[in-house]
Amino acid sequence: LRSTVRMRGRARTPKHPIQHMLLHALDAWVRDATVLTDLERVRGALYAGAGAGGATVVGEAFSVFSNGAVTGVLVLAQSHLSIHTWPEFALVNIDLLSYGDVSGDEVLRVICERLGAERAELTRIRRAVAGP
Amino acid sequence: LRSTVRMRGRARTPKHPIQHMLLHALDAWVRDATVLTDLERVRGALYAGAGAGGATVVGEAFSVFSNGAVTGVLVLAQSHLSIHTWPEFALVNIDLLSYGDVSGDEVLRVICERLGAERAELTRIRRAVAGP
Numbered sequence: 001l002r003s004t005v006r007m008r009g010r011a012r013t014p015k016h017p018i019q020h021m022l023l024h025a026l027d028a029w030v031r032d033a034t035v036l037t038d039l040e041r042v043r044g045a046l047y048a049g050a051g052a053g054g055a056t057v058v059g060e061a062f063s064v065f066s067n068g069a070v071t072g073v074l075v076l077a078q079s080h081l082s083i084h085t086w087p088e089f090a091l092v093n094i095d096l097l098s099y100g101d102v103s104g105d106e107v108l109r110v111i112c113e114r115l116g117a118e119r120a121e122l123t124r125i126r127r128a129v130a131g132p
Numbered sequence: 133l134r135s136t137v138r139m140r141g142r143a144r145t146p147k148h149p150i151q152h153m154l155l156h157a158l159d160a161w162v163r164d165a166t167v168l169t170d171l172e173r174v175r176g177a178l179y180a181g182a183g184a185g186g187a188t189v190v191g192e193a194f195s196v197f198s199n200g201a202v203t204g205v206l207v208l209a210q211s212h213l214s215i216h217t218w219p220e221f222a223l224v225n226i227d228l229l230s231y232g233d234v235s236g237d238e239v240l241r242v243i244c245e246r247l248g249a250e251r252a253e254l255t256r257i258r259r260a261v262a263g264p
Contacts, residue, residue, distance in 0.1 A: 023227065025155055025257055029264035061191040061207045073205040073212055075193045080205055082212050084229065089263045095155065097216065097227060119264055123257055125157055131221045132161035132251055 021079075021099035021127040026108050028120035029090050035115055036085035036092065037068030045114035046074050050081055053107030055098065078102045083111070092117075099129060153211070153231035153259040158240050160252035161222050167247055168217035168224065169200030177246035178206050182213055185239030187230065210234045215243070224249075231261060 035041050043062060050057050059075035073082040079097040086092070094111060096104050104124075112120060167173050175194060182189050191207035205214040211229040218224070226243060228236050236256075244252060 021225070023157055025259065027260035058195045058203075059193040061193040061205060063190045063207045065209075071190075071207050071211065073193060073207060073214070075195045075203050075205060077197075079203065079216055079225075080214050080227075082205070082214070082229070084211055086261060089261065091260060091262070091264075093153070093211075093229065093259050095212075095227065095229060097214070097225065121260065125255055125257070127157065127225050128159035128223060128253065129218060129221065130223070132223075 021097070021129040022104060023125040023127055024094075024096040024098075024104045024108060025123045025125070026092075026094040026096075026112075026120055028092050028094065028112055028115070028117040030092065031090075031116045031118050033087045033090040036070065036087040036090070037064075039064055039070050042070045042083060042085060042115070043072060045111045046072060046081055046083055048114055049107040049109075049111035050074055050076065052110040053098075053103040053105075055081065055102045055107060076102075081107065097127065153229070153261040154236060155257040155259055156226075156228040156230075156236045156240060157255045157257070158224075158226040158228075158244075158252055160224050160226065160244055160247070160249040162224065163222075163248045163250050165219045165222040168202065168219040168222070169196075171196055171202050171204075174202045174215060174217060174247070175204060177243045178204060178213055178215055180246055181239040181241075181243035182206055182208065184242040185230075185235040185237075187213065187234045187239065208234075213239065229259065 056077035062072035084093045188209035194204035216225045
């Protein structure tokens, strides 16, 4: 397993084995909905969160809709981080799928801070990383 | 709400209101793990699934790791669809976040069929699409 981990991402510490793959599903409401139509601010928040949590970004795709809503995804060496903004509800849906030594809590904390989140609901799901 | 839906995606039918935003988290094991290092086959499966389920693709990002594993994301007008392959476990993690008239079950069914999945575990989470 160890060599596989290294091939896909950063070196792991023994207390964060590859088997711990988690999906973090966060819905958060922000103070000022105008940030949710600001592509560079939303994009910057994702990169800041990924960096703070120890994730390595290897690709990205963003799209802006006609009402200003932003959908964006960072492809990570440790999986992916996505955001969907709903300016009309002052809402963001954020999803982080990650394993290994990524700190999901830190990723989400920094994004929420950057976007001025006032309230959030988080669900975590343990995902499979094993044979059939 | 109706105009917002139209701005972000396709026209909606009354029986699929915007409030029904779902995250589908699927882990599936395939018969032949060699498909999981085949970027074009994995990419093709995602596009086929998105199309079959009525989703509109507006962007993509894919990455191939040194062990051949593929991570890819389609940005959808209705949110996103991602895949992470684990050839060493014959495993894929698929995530679909969508709302409106996308048929998540059909998206996942077609991807599983294209990749030759033999077993799958699905979790669905209702996500927020409303004010604070």
